[in-house]
Amino acid sequence: MPWPHDVHIALPPSYEQGDRSYPVLWVTDASLSFPLVVGLMNWLHTVQEIAELIVIGVGAPDESDPAEFGARRTHDFYPMPRWVNAGPGGARMEALAGEAPTSGGGADAMLSFLVDELRPQLATELRFDDDHGLVGFSGGGHFVGYALLSRPAAFGRYLASSPALSGCEDLLFTLEADYAKTHDDLAAKVFLGAGEAELTDPYVAAADILGSMTRMSQLLRLRNYPSLELTSRLYPRQTHGSALPYALNEGLRTLYPVTAAGSG
Template sequence: MIRKILKLLAILILLVVIYFGYIFGRQAWDFFKLKKYKENLEFTASENVKLLKDTIYLEFLDERRTLHIFLPPGYENSDQKYPVIYMLDGESLFDDLYMQGPEWQLDERIESVMAEGGPGAIVIGIENGDRRSEEYKPFAKTDSNEEVYGSEFSRFLVHDLKPWIDMRFKTKRSPRHTIIGGASLGGLMAYYILMTYPETFGKAIVMSPSFWVSDEVFRLHYDKDLSDKKIFISIGTEENDLVGLAKRTFKVLEAAGMTSDNLRLEKQRGFSHNHFTWRDAFKKAYPWIIE
């Protein structure tokens, strides 16, 4: 009997060692891949990307922010109006050198879709600040008294930034042409903003969302008409607890009446929580969300 118990214990210990070895191995590989990438950084933004340094002012934080703006090829010589994608963590979208790491290649993806005859879009990337964690949380972490500014940031985006953009650029202004997107805490915020301001935003790109912050996330859709909304959720299969939370959100939205026509869960096999994952996610999201 004792021999059987010891044998089972040895097997259990071996399984634990294998599991944690795999986890640490993945983390080491991600670190090595990022380190090698940073050794060869170059300027990668397309000629259609503009940088508006310290253009906007966030009164609730007393901070100025830089905008990273992509205008579709041919924009300057056309009267055409375009959908607008508002993206959080704007410094990550277009340029390896500015990002100091793997940018998400939004400009390359949109240009490639347009080159094949597909639709274009304007991208407004909003650079984050030193207090990103507080700024990108609409509610405090469960059992925490931390100070957060997600609701203030959302109001700023809707009532200040969007009107400012609509006055200066050739935009389609309806909710069905106004998209919000982000990754990690930015993914949480994208989902929150869509649900909180459905009269302004009609679509969301929700990448690797940090839904661990609060169970309030899973009640945001209550009393909302989601029939005209479109939500793309992506998650890497190696993102641990975030995988289950993304699946839970998908099931909640399915139960609320959303279908494959306006709801998609993209499982990125072998991807973990990093910028390569979000580059891949946007590549898959754009043609679906923009159609």
């Protein structure tokens, strides 16, 4: 990776009280999303609505320069150097973003780092169950989709909030079509959520978040994969920023109910 990445770890309340293993939730954008995810999980576990998990947040350190932080996120989350989506929305994004559409290309390295390097290293120190989930927001939602369609066995549960799924000129839709040609099942639990008011921001609207999420949900449902559990939600009046806690709240309760992994 071209710069250091922070790794944050939160252990469940009962971790020190026994020797059982726990499912692991991997959270991208650690400096942005990790505190929100952990705080929400603490509450949902207290009211007995979700199972106990180990939570690991990974991401580029938060930078004082927002442009640099944004460039690092883009590099980590998109597998192609030119990360904008195809069609008129992409042209609009390119006009608004200037040089930024050419700063992607690190998603393969990021995914390999999470699955092939960091996971086995931490598994020697922590009691991991063989049950891994992945969370991402916005560009991180594209990364979640990329992980699902390029290495579907790497995680079993996927939560993408406001995912920019048509980035990299519809690459994920090409991957989805290629996967469907050679597979008749997709064993995964997937939650997709976005805000209805994301259409009101010109840049976010150009990112095709609502359109691409709806299109991917429709395609996956029409495949009739017997092992796929898919949930998609649009939250009324919620924007690109405000939809995230809604998606996390419902997504965690959907993917990790108290009966999951023998809990509850």
